[in-house]
Amino acid sequence: MPEDQAALVSSLREELRQCRLELAQVRVEQETWAEELSKVKEQRARARARADQYAARVKRLESRRTRWRRLPRRALRALRPDADRP
Incomplete structure (x- = not known):
């Protein structure tokens, strides 16, 4: 019986060693x-910031465009490159 118990203890110790090794690897x-996750999060944050910048730029450009549309037609005609022609 003590030999069986010693073999069992030895087997359990080996199993414990293997589990600790596996745990270290994990x-x-x-x-x-x-x-890698933190790198991906940083990339997403940079991409989101870039997207926000582009969205703000587009919004500014669109607001400028709407201002131009509100000008009277004769003012728009005067601003055309061929405005000097009759």
Whole structure:
């Protein structure tokens, strides 16, 4: 019986060692994934900021365009490149 118990203890110790090794590998993998996730989050934040800048620029350009449309026709005619011609 003590031999069986010693073999069982030895087997359990080996299994525990394997589990600890696997746990260490999983931790390393988790750190790698966490780094990649933070990089992706940074990229998304930069892309979102760029999109906001472009949206603001488009909004400014559109508001300028609407101002031009509100000008009277004769003012628009005067602003055309061929305005000097009759």
